[in-house]
Amino acid sequence: MMSGYLNFLREPAPILVLGLGNTLLSDDGVGPALLDHLSISAQRWEGQVEFMDGGTQGLALLGRLCGRKALIIVDAVKTGAPPGTVHRMTLGELRSANPGRAGSAHEGNAGELLAAAQLLDELPDRLFVVGVEPKKIATGHGLSAPVKRALPEASKEVHELLTQLC
Amino acid sequence: MTVRVVVDPVTRIEGHLRIEAMLNDSGHVGDAMSSGTMWRGLEVILQGRDPRDAWAFCERICGVCTTVHALASVRCVENALGITVPKNAEIIRNIMFLTQMVQDHVIHFYHLHALDWVDIVSALKADPVATAALAQKVSPSAEKASPGYFRDIATTLKKYVDSGQLGLFDNAYWGHPAYKLPPEANLMAVAHYLEALKWQKEIIKIHTVFGGKNPHPNYLVGGMASAINLQGDSAINIERLNMVKDLITQAKQIVDTLYIPDLLAVASFYPEWTQIGGGLGNYLAYGDIPQHGISDVSSFKFPRGAILNKNLAEVLPVDPADAGQVQEEITHSWYEYSGGKTALHPWEGETSPKYTGPKPPYTQLDENAKYSWLKTPRWKGNAMEVGPLARVLIGFASGHGDFKEVVTAALGALKIPAAALFSTLGRTAARGLETQLAVQWLKDEFDNLIANLKAGDSTTADTSKWEPSTWPAEAKGYGFTEAPRGALCHWIHIKDAKIANYQIVVPSTWNASPKDAKGQHGAYESALLGTPMADPKRPLEILRTIHSFDPCLACASHVIGKDGRKLSEFLIRV
Numbered sequence: 001m002m003s004g005y006l007n008f009l010r011e012p013a014p015i016l017v018l019g020l021g022n023t024l025l026s027d028d029g030v031g032p033a034l035l036d037h038l039s040i041s042a043q044r045w046e047g048q049v050e051f052m053d054g055g056t057q058g059l060a061l062l063g064r065l066c067g068r069k070a071l072i073i074v075d076a077v078k079t080g081a082p083p084g085t086v087h088r089m090t091l092g093e094l095r096s097a098n099p100g101r102a103g104s105a106h107e108g109n110a111g112e113l114l115a116a117a118q119l120l121d122e123l124p125d126r127l128f129v130v131g132v133e134p135k136k137i138a139t140g141h142g143l144s145a146p147v148k149r150a151l152p153e154a155s156k157e158v159h160e161l162l163t164q165l166c
Numbered sequence: 167m168t169v170r171v172v173v174d175p176v177t178r179i180e181g182h183l184r185i186e187a188m189l190n191d192s193g194h195v196g197d198a199m200s201s202g203t204m205w206r207g208l209e210v211i212l213q214g215r216d217p218r219d220a221w222a223f224c225e226r227i228c229g230v231c232t233t234v235h236a237l238a239s240v241r242c243v244e245n246a247l248g249i250t251v252p253k254n255a256e257i258i259r260n261i262m263f264l265t266q267m268v269q270d271h272v273i274h275f276y277h278l279h280a281l282d283w284v285d286i287v288s289a290l291k292a293d294p295v296a297t298a299a300l301a302q303k304v305s306p307s308a309e310k311a312s313p314g315y316f317r318d319i320a321t322t323l324k325k326y327v328d329s330g331q332l333g334l335f336d337n338a339y340w341g342h343p344a345y346k347l348p349p350e351a352n353l354m355a356v357a358h359y360l361e362a363l364k365w366q367k368e369i370i371k372i373h374t375v376f377g378g379k380n381p382h383p384n385y386l387v388g389g390m391a392s393a394i395n396l397q398g399d400s401a402i403n404i405e406r407l408n409m410v411k412d413l414i415t416q417a418k419q420i421v422d423t424l425y426i427p428d429l430l431a432v433a434s435f436y437p438e439w440t441q442i443g444g445g446l447g448n449y450l451a452y453g454d455i456p457q458h459g460i461s462d463v464s465s466f467k468f469p470r471g472a473i474l475n476k477n478l479a480e481v482l483p484v485d486p487a488d489a490g491q492v493q494e495e496i497t498h499s500w501y502e503y504s505g506g507k508t509a510l511h512p513w514e515g516e517t518s519p520k521y522t523g524p525k526p527p528y529t530q531l532d533e534n535a536k537y538s539w540l541k542t543p544r545w546k547g548n549a550m551e552v553g554p555l556a557r558v559l560i561g562f563a564s565g566h567g568d569f570k571e572v573v574t575a576a577l578g579a580l581k582i583p584a585a586a587l588f589s590t591l592g593r594t595a596a597r598g599l600e601t602q603l604a605v606q607w608l609k610d611e612f613d614n615l616i617a618n619l620k621a622g623d624s625t626t627a628d629t630s631k632w633e634p635s636t637w638p639a640e641a642k643g644y645g646f647t648e649a650p651r652g653a654l655c656h657w658i659h660i661k662d663a664k665i666a667n668y669q670i671v672v673p674s675t676w677n678a679s680p681k682d683a684k685g686q687h688g689a690y691e692s693a694l695l696g697t698p699m700a701d702p703k704r705p706l707e708i709l710r711t712i713h714s715f716d717p718c719l720a721c722a723s724h725v726i727g728k729d730g731r732k733l734s735e736f737l738i739r740v
Contacts, residue, residue: 024211024226055226057381059273063367115334116363119326139206141223 013050014069015165016124017158018061020054020110021076027083027134027147030154031075034132037151038158048166058113065117070126070165072158073110077131084146085133086154088161093129126165130157170530171195171702173709183678183717186530187694187708195708198687198694199533200678202540203526205500209517212668217243217660218632220668221385224656227670228718233266233373234649235670236385238656241460243387246643246660250459252625255389257615258376260455261410262383263647264608265372268417270650271554271601272425274716276355276362277334279594282710283432284355285345286335290324292316292353300350301357305427309419310361319357339704346435355432358424365420372413375406389627396619407616414609421605429598430579433591440582443590443711445693447476448548449556450676452486452646452653455607467607468557468600468648469564472545476588478563484545486644486655489513494671495542498535498680508683509544512657513642515669538680542688543671551689552652552676553715554597559587561600568606572599590693593714634663649673651716674718690715 017038023029032053042051054061065071077087117123132154135144169189184203190196208227212220221239225232237259244251251259294316301311327335347355370380376392377383384391393401433439453463453470463470471481485491489511496503502520503510510516522536531537544550561569562584576599577584586592631637639662646655652673659667679688687695693711700707 022226024208024223053382055232055381056228057232059277059363059366060269060370060381062363063370066367112334119322119334120360120363139208139211141211 012064012067013048015045015049015072015162016064016068016070017049017051017072017074017162018054018064019052019074020056022056024139024141026136026138026140026142027132027144028076028137029141030132030134030143030147030151031073033143033148034074034130034151034154034158037155041159045162045166049162058110059116061113062116062120062122065113065124066122068124071124071128072161073127073129073131074154074158075110075129075131076134076137077129078134078137081133082146083133083135083144084150086150086157087129087131087133088157089129089131090127128161130154130161169702171699171705171708172530173705173712183712184531185690185694185708185712186533187697187699187705189699189702193699193702195694195697195699197533198691199531199537200540200680200688200690201531201538202678203538205519205521205539207517207519209515209668209670212665215665216663217246217658217665218387220656220658220665221387222382224670225382225385227672231266231270231649231651231718232382233262233377233385234647234654235656236383237263238645238647238654238670240385240387241645241647242643242656242658243645243660244643245460245645246641246658247387247631247637249388249628249631250461251389252628253618253623254392254394254615254626255628256456256459257611257618258390258392258626260611261608261615262373262376263454264604264611265369265417267604267648267650268421268601268608269366269369270716271597271604272362272420273366274597274650275425275429275594276359278716279713280355280359280428280432281335281338282706282713283345283436284347284352284359285340285342286323286338286352286356287327287340288345288347288349289352289356290320290327290349292320292349294320294353297350297353297357301354304354304431305423308423308427310357316353316357319360320353322360323353323356339706342704342706343700344706344710347432351431351435355428358428361424362420365416369413369417372410375402375410386627388629388632389625392626394619394624394626396624407612411612414605414612418605418609421601426598426602429595430576433580433595436591437582439591439710440586440589442697442707443593443693443714444588445695446549446551446687446689447474447588448545448550449473449559450484450545450550450552450653451557451560451648452484452655453560454646454648455611467566467568467603469561469566471560471564472548472550473556473559473563474548476585478559478584481560481563486646486657491546492655492671493544494669495544495682496536497542497683499538499541500536501541512644512655512669512671513659513667515657515667517669533681536680538678540675540679541671542679542682543676544682544686547682547684549679549682549686549688549692550676551693551715552673553593554600554650554652555587555593556652557648558596558600568603569599572602590711590714597716637663640666649718651718652676672718674715677715678717690717 019031019035021031188197221236224235224239297316298313374380395401453466455467457465493509677689
């Protein structure tokens with residue numbers, strides 16, 4: 001599942017599934033956790049899809065978006081819905097956002113990342129977010145029970161998207 | 167009545183660094199408080215774990231500086247267990263470190279700090295022909311400086327701004343009277359902003375080569391997990407190394423023909439900022455870039471030491487293992503120590519939160535009570551500034567030729583005295599100057615690696631003490647580095663092959679710390695004192711000084727909000 005060190009020398013896979021979040025902040029780590037869950041069936045998409053654990057990196061991920069046809073971000077999405085609710089958002093919904101400039105080069109800012117890609121005209125044509133409503137964003141390793149229970153459903157969402165895209 | 171300017175969060179998104187500045191009658195900052203507004207306490211996660219795994223957790227502390235925490239972590243375990251890493255591992259770690267520093271500093275300048283000095287909206291008014299003339303004057307060797315190039319940049323910028331989403335350029339105080347660059351200089355800076363944005367995604371491939379992957383490159387207690395076989399194709403080979411060489415050449419070009427000329431050009435428009443934001447005048451660096459092993463401190467390219475009261479005539483010795491030197495106080499921090507102790511060396515450190523502040527959301531904090539989630543690290547009881555300015559001053563005062571050369575050249579170009587370095591602009595300039603050194607050293611380290619490999623040494627790790635059965639029942643160690651924003655140290659206590667205690671004192675804790683028992687301000691607080699404010703409703707001046715430290719309080723969570731306004735929401739890491 002992890003990208004090997006030779007990968008970047010090859011043509012990037014047309015679809016990137018990018019897990020974002022901090023695994024040391026409990027449910028914020030749902031993005032990377034979802035990647036682990038998806039890795040069970042990763043071979044099915046061999047050559048088509050790259051799965052990447054982006055952690056909380058912001059601009060540093062810019063180079064990994066280039067040349068992709070589609071980007072699926074998996075992340076924690078907070079809307080006030082019950083914890084464990086699975087969300088699916090499109091590029092249009094994201095565009096309505098106004099993420100702004102990060103105050104620190106250290107903010108793993110997905111919004112800034114996407115804005116920078118747009119500025120360089122390197123935003124993938126199709127962009128989706130599959131997210132899970134967090135219960136707890138605080139220091140700790142491991143997901144809360146409702147978020148953990150949501151992993152199969154969130155995985156299924158990603159699979160459906162991949163089936164449409166591939 | 168005192169006007170209290172609250173900047174929360176300084177880093178724009180809630181749950182971060184909060185600055186409260188009290189203005190006096192003349193409109194200057196009379197007092198200031200720096201507060202970290204969210205608890206992390208990562209140390210708790212590490213307790214009871216295998217010390218060999220600690221680096222992988224530590225890498226996640228920070229969103230961008232993954233490599234420095236991993237480095238400090240493996241070094242503290244190696245220090246505890248008496249492991250010396252092979253020559254290649256030392257060089258590769260230096261390459262990883264320097265790559266990170268160069269990338270981080272360039273990103274900081276163009277993508278964060280420049281926007282405090284460069285008015286993006288004003289750039290739209292620039293004349294491309296005049297901009298080209300300016301660019302050729304500022305940097306005669308820059309590759310792209312034609313009127314057509316700047317016309318294209320202006321078109322791109324206009325399209326971006328017209329799309330109604332300032333995006334990256336949102337949340338700034340465009341049109342503020344403290345912006346002084348002419349439109350052409352602003353357009354030139356925007357062009358180079360875009361160049362830097364494109365470049366930064368390439369340079370980091372060096373981490374992928376040596377770390378096996380990026381983000382979150384691999385580290386290893388005992389060395390580096392980088393198999394090298396110059397002629398092979400399943401390890402790091404000559405082809406991969408040639409790519410690294412090209413990336414370093416490219417980095418040197420960006421630094422020498424864009425970053426440094428732009429830095430000097432922008433600085434020349436803001437001479438008053440050599441008089442503002444100096445702050446403590448006390449500087450601390452642990453040093454890094456060992457040439458003959460981590461225990462030979464005298465071989466470090468970044469020397470270790472401390473300077474007190476701006477006294478460049480004396481560099482004092484620093485020892486992270488000395489219980490009487492680095493201590494963390496909690497007088498104004500939301501923690502408690504057992505037995506009512508007030509200051510602890512990190513080996514005895516405790517992480518017990520005890521919040522006694524107001525219930526959020528609140529309008530103001532009480533500077534006489536506890537007011538931050540950051541502890542208060544002190545060196546021999548002194549508040550210290552860490553980071554590029556500390557490193558450059560300590561290098562300069564230690565008489566290192568490399569530092570003398572770049573500092574003297576910059577002071578000459580700007581026609582300012584050495585005392586001008588004790589300022590916001592000095593801090594920003596120091597970051598550029600050490601980047602100049604770092605990119606040259608990066609090249610040197612790469613040459614060292616090739617020479618060592620060609621001499622037949624391909625060992626990258628010493629695993630003789632990998633098995634816990636070879637370890638003592640109990641051991642203590644410390645591991646330091648110079649993260650882009652300053653001195654970083656991890657302290658570990660290993661007992662029965664598990665982590666009994668782990669304490670991390672990060673650079674932003676030094677710089678952003680609250681007051682100590684003696685009432686001494688932290689570095690941010692001190693640097694803000696006396697700052698003039700043109701418009702308290704748009705505190706650009708506060709941001710300039712705080713950003714000059716490159717605050718790292720954001721690392722980092724990654725929640726997306728569906729309402730759109732909050733695409734990301736971050737928690738504090740200090």
